[in-house]
Amino acid sequence: MSDSESLEQIRSRIDALDNQIQELINQRAAAAQAVARIKQREDADAFFYRPEREAAILRTIKQRNTGPMGSEEMARLFREIMSACLALELPMRIAFLGPAGTFTQAAALKHFGHSVETVPMQSIPDIFREVESGNAQYGVVPVENSTEGVINHTLDMFIASSLSICGEVMMRIHHHLLSQESDLSKIKRVYSHQQSLAQCRLWLDRNLPHAEQITVGSNAEAARLVGKESGSAAIAGEMAAELYHLKGLARNIEDEPDNTTRFLVVGRQLASPSGEDKTTLMCATRNVAGGLNALLAPLAEHGISMSRIESRPSRQGNWDYLFFIDINGHREDENVQQALAVLERESRLLKVLGSYPNAVL
Numbered sequence: 156m157s158d159s160e161s162l163e164q165i166r167s168r169i170d171a172l173d174n175q176i177q178e179l180i181n182q183r184a185a186a187a188q189a190v191a192r193i194k195q196r197e198d199a200d201a202f203f204y205r206p207e208r209e210a211a212i213l214r215t216i217k218q219r220n221t222g223p224m225g226s227e228e229m230a231r232l233f234r235e236i237m238s239a240c241l242a243l244e245l246p247m248r249i250a251f252l253g254p255a256g257t258f259t260q261a262a263a264l265k266h267f268g269h270s271v272e273t274v275p276m277q278s279i280p281d282i283f284r285e286v287e288s289g290n291a292q293y294g295v296v297p298v299e300n301s302t303e304g305v306i307n308h309t310l311d312m313f314i315a316s317s318l319s320i321c322g323e324v325m326m327r328i329h330h331h332l333l334s335q336e337s338d339l340s341k342i343k344r345v346y347s348h349q350q351s352l353a354q355c356r357l358w359l360d361r362n363l364p365h366a367e368q369i370t371v372g373s374n375a376e377a378a379r380l381v382g383k384e385s386g387s388a389a390i391a392g393e394m395a396a397e398l399y400h401l402k403g404l405a406r407n408i409e410d411e412p413d414n415t416t417r418f419l420v421v422g423r424q425l426a427s428p429s430g431e432d433k434t435t436l437m438c439a440t441r442n443v444a445g446g447l448n449a450l451l452a453p454l455a456e457h458g459i460s461m462s463r464i465e466s467r468p469s470r471q472g473n474w475d476y477l478f479f480i481d482i483n484g485h486r487e488d489e490n491v492q493q494a495l496a497v498l499e500r501e502s503r504l505l506k507v508l509g510s511y512p513n514a515v516l
């Protein structure tokens with residue numbers, strides 16, 4: 156490369172590079188097809204999607220990247236290449252909390268890439284049912300927000316479900332005030348999901364103190380309603396703005412600058428270790444004070460760090476409290492196995508909800 160190169164010369168170099176990239180992508184796609192044939196031969200019910208392998212590939216890409224393209228951008232490109240390769244092996248259906256345009260759909264596409272079919276569901280239980288029945292291979296559900304805390308509806312689903320967690324997605328959530336109107340003073344009503352209204356409480360108090368706040372099932376639903384109603388605005392994200400052709404009256408109105416939502420990928424599959432994994436446990440005790448200590452001590456003794464603990468009243472009668480605990484490590488790691496054996500004895504109920512790679516993107 157030199158500065159004396161003309162525009163034509165640089166463009167012909169780009170053409171030659173594109174040619175090579177295209178050839179290499181097709182070679183990669185053929186290799187993925189060969190992997191699929193081996194998987195099928197070994198097991199007729201094999202899982203084609205391998206979260207641990209995808210996470211390891213994306214981590215390597217980020218680590219070895221030297222630029223000028225940024226590591227996140229490079230990983231996103233490879234995310235899409237892998238998504239297209241997997242679609243050649245098996246077209247994938249991913250259930251998400253609809254309607255179209257929700258942050259859950261954005262999370263599903265971020266995690267799986269755009270070569271999957273995303274299928275909108277009306278509720279979190281519907282997502283679990285769709286995956287349990289095999290109509291969709293995986294589902295994506297929100298589980299906690301950095302401003303508003305845990306989404307109890309999702310945690311409660313794991314009590315009775317046979318599905319496992321096989322991945323997590325972290326999404327920076329930017330909320331926008333969307334409307335047909337071009338003037339804030341025209342807004343009399345604001346529609347959104349209750350979590351989104353809560354995440355923008357200060358902004359609303361300051362800028363729209365007299366507007367009525369109306370809770371609806373999702374922010375995409377809010378955007379859909381506002382597309383048909385003057386004098387109203389929705390709090391929703393970029394995807395919903397595009398889908399329902401709304402103007403952004405104000406952007407990034409979330410109160411917390413690093414407002415992040417964590418989503419879980421659920422499926423009928425147990426992910427293998429990727430080297431950097433997390434395990435989610437559901438445990439029950441009867442006596443909260445002593446019981447909780449009995450759960451946590453074995454983790455500390457085996458050098459396992461805990462990244463999250465949530466307690467829920469069980470509502471089942473058999474025990475008083477349920478704890479949802481995230482630990483670092485995979486259920487196949489020796490120290491995790493040893494700690495789980497102790498927990499099994501100490502708790503009234505222990506369910507490993509899944510071991511899965513830490514979010515990479």
Ligand SMILES: O=C(O)C(=O)C[C@]1(C(=O)O)C=C[C@@H](O)C=C1
Pocket residue numbers: 187190191203204205206208209212236237238240241244
């Ligand atoms: O390695 C595999 O098992 C593959 O199927 C290949 C591949 C890839 O494109 O690299 C595709 C899909 C899987 O989820 C993981 C990786």
